[in-house]
Amino acid sequence: MEVFLFPGQGAQFVNMGEDLYNSSDEAKSFFKKANEILGWDISEVMFGGTEEELTQTRVTQPAIFIHSVITAFTRGKDRNPAMMAGHSLGEFSALTVAGALTFEAGLNLVKERALAMQKACDITEGTMAAILGLDDDVIEKICEGIEDVVVPANYNTTGQLVISGSVSGIHEAVEKLKEAGARRALVLKVGGAFHSPLMKPAEEHLAQTISETPFTEPTCAIYQNVTGFPERDPEKIKQNLIAQLTAPVKWTQTMKKMVEDGADKFYEVGGKGGILQGMLKKIDRSIDSESL
Known part of the structure; x- marks a missing residue:
């Protein structure tokens, strides 16, 4: 089809x-x-x-x-x-x-x-980050543990999930995800926290x-x-x-x-x-x- x-x-x-x-x-x-x-x-x-x-x-x-x-x-x-x-x-x-x-x-x-x-x-400044090389459930768990708004936004493909949220929350998540073994954790050049x-x-x-x-x-x-x-x-x-x-x-x-x-x-x-x-x-x- x-x-x-x-x-x-x-x-x-x-x-x-x-x-x-x-x-x-x-x-x-x-x-x-x-x-x-x-x-x-x-x-x-x-x-x-x-x-x-x-x-x-x-x-x-x-x-x-x-x-x-x-x-x-x-x-x-x-x-x-x-x-x-x-x-x-x-x-x-x-x-x-x-x-x-x-x-x-x-x-x-x-x-x-x-x-x-x-x-x-x-109204509210936000951003997004692409996370590569970690299982979705690991990323989800780390996002849940951050006090600021940080959520999974785009389940793009196997091994690539984009997260979205406040600027401070995303930067904190990126550091924690790198520590957890992410191959890459890259803050994106976007205008806001889409799908959050x-x-x-x-x-x-x-x-x-x-x-x-x-x-x-x-x-x-x-x-x-x-x-x-x-x-x-x-x-x-x-x-x-x-x-x-x-x-x-x-x-x-x-x-x-x-x-x-x-x-x-x-x-x-x-x-x-x-x-x-x-x-x-x-x-x-x-x-x-x-x-x-």
Whole structure:
């Protein structure tokens, strides 16, 4: 069974989408529609902006969503995925490509999500760190023992877990995890403590927007970050999307569940490509995957 996987923040790159725009009238119309929805010319930044401009949260999240969805609609139209999943932000791309959200509704939610997350970052300073070479349960136990906010945020792949929380808490965790034998414990250059309780203000803001947005049943199962399990019920999808901002991304668990359910061909859709494939290979080297 074929699977579409959609990347999250970090998959942006300079000149993203320009080749799509120049090679397809359909893509061109989507880019123009995106500019109208956002009320500013994001295609100009995507095609000609600097790396620094592309890493601003208000730009990055809509840009990756737009690139992923347009790639699926143009270069993936001959594929017939039986399952989809998206890493964090990528879940909105998956839901849009699967028809649970219209392009306009999906992009509007992503826009609101980016603004809400930025506001939450402004309220409380936080950060994240990538931990390599330790078992998940060891990392979880050390996080639990720290007084400041520190939680597992992204179960990315076997042997790699990203933690999130307050700046002081993360730095304390990094030192303790190194002492516990982590091969690497690296504080990341991110704008905040994503997928942690520090994103609660963003969750509250987005909850209202999601509740007011019409969702329909997707054309295939969407494996959601919060549970790692497939979902098709619009109301449950909404609840999981709201919870996603403060809950960890169970990506490793999701990939294993998809394989267990019969997935045998994975397509990474959008972004600079290769990020999700790299994670997959560390989970199961035998998995067949490629970029669209």
